[in-house]
Amino acid sequence: MLFFANFATFVLADPADSPASKDASHSVLERFSLRYHLNPGEKLQYEVTHQAKTKTRIRGAEEISQVHTISQRHWDILPATPEGEMVFDHVVDSVEMTQQQGEAEEIRWDSMSGEDPPSVFTLVAEQMGKKLATVTINPMGNELTREDHGGSKASLGMGSLTLQLPENPIAIGESWNVPHEVKARLENGEVKVIKIQERYTLEKVQTGVATLSIRSEPLTPMNEDSVRAQVVQQMSNGEIRFDIDNGRLLSKQLDWDETVVGFQGANSLMEYRARMTERLVEGVPHTAQKP
Template identity: 65%
Template sequence: MKTIIAALGRNLLVAAVAAGLGTAALGTTGMVVADDDSTTYLLRYDLNEGDVLPYEVTHVAKTKTSVRGKSQTSQVHTTSRRHWKVVRRKEDGTMVFDHVIDSVSMTQQNGDAEELRWDSESGEEAPPAFQLVASRIGQTLATITVNERGEEISRENHGGTEASLGMGSLTLTMPEQPIAVGESWSVPREFKARTKDGLVKTIKIREKYTLDKVQTGVATLKVTSQPLTPIREESVRAQVVQQLSNGSLRFDVDNGRMLQKQLDWDENVVGFQGPTSAMEYRARMTENLLDSPTHTAARP
């Protein structure tokens, strides 16, 4: 039982850092188009070489599992700062940017074990459970090329992780055509899950985005997602629920910057490890654009 909870805790920690540090959209440039008295918005990335966008990300998650009558809880709380730096803007509009972790403060507790705490700016050595995260601080995790719609063209990983929580890619794929308030578009995504037999199963997910409103130059998008692949094993379902995106995003339409993102999870899975087992997963991730310049802490 302790092994199960410890593994879940490690997965939550990696997912927290990956989600907080690697899943946000950079931002969009919106063009207002008049068409028969209706207003539509062309959402496109429009970042220039040298642009730096710093974000603060907070991820809080609590997982309670019950197996054969015994219950334990795993909790994580991660606050991180990271930034995107546009290193090149090509003639065709594609943008190349680096993704860098600047600092992180995290806590983790599995069951009755002692709570682990570490702040990268404290100068203290990270506990063994956090050393993988510590080794990434101050480094470029990946160099990514995206087109104007946010579609990922290529990626060069530098020791980082492609794992994510909720938002599957590092950028949000925008609709092909201008859209009006109330209209939606969908983005397909795939996620790899492992069955109880040790096989890898590809799960197809559809993320639906809706332009909810545009006020004073700020666009609010609602996002919901659902798996399209039939899931017959609850052990697989327990992995998938952490990958579903449900929440909202706010963009500065005029200046092409993401201002805020919030994703929430409230999931229950029964039978993920035997007929009497159960898992409760509660989490929230928020991301906010910072006004002050980003500062990268030196690794201890």
């Protein structure tokens, strides 16, 4: 059985037609420095929604699995290091989860309900209200150190915590690449490393907010359909909004619409449809469960 990890395609517009070109505050050729600015003592609160539907057909047997998760999390910004690097604690405050596998009964759990979680959600429940990691980043969002504090490694559909921003100021229409690797298991049991490049493009800037498109491009050939089925869910395609003035993510949306034929035999098929959204919010309570 394959394990599928949780992870809109954009056409680059002519800069002359972009909304930013109509903004009298700057010209199209102006360059923008994208940097994180986190102030000690503040809290950044985010809501992350992840919904996915996977349909598989193997030897004529079809099965549909669906998941839906809404999680509330926050960063506690700590004092900076002597070198001026930013430090924050990552905390997941609450989660609402729904899961259905095939014809089985739908499983639901809300961490704020006070009810014990179903066994399938036990590891996630252990994370609620706890400091999961202390992370140190530089202004470009590069993770310099991470101290994990235990608990499950479940991502809750959140993906990476920070964006890796370009080293130099960037103009509208320009792009930068961020390489990373994912692992896939071959049919003979061996593990293959797949190199992927995430391509970010600055689409527009309005009122201090940068809109970025992101598209993943595989660099390693994926000739085996079984490998492609494992990797497509970790290919990021979508849109990001970044607050240039205050130095933080405002929102992110990633979409998947993938079909892989032959991933487990000639007549097998996998369809994966999913969306993950993340947005900066205010007023989310910092409690994992009701007393």
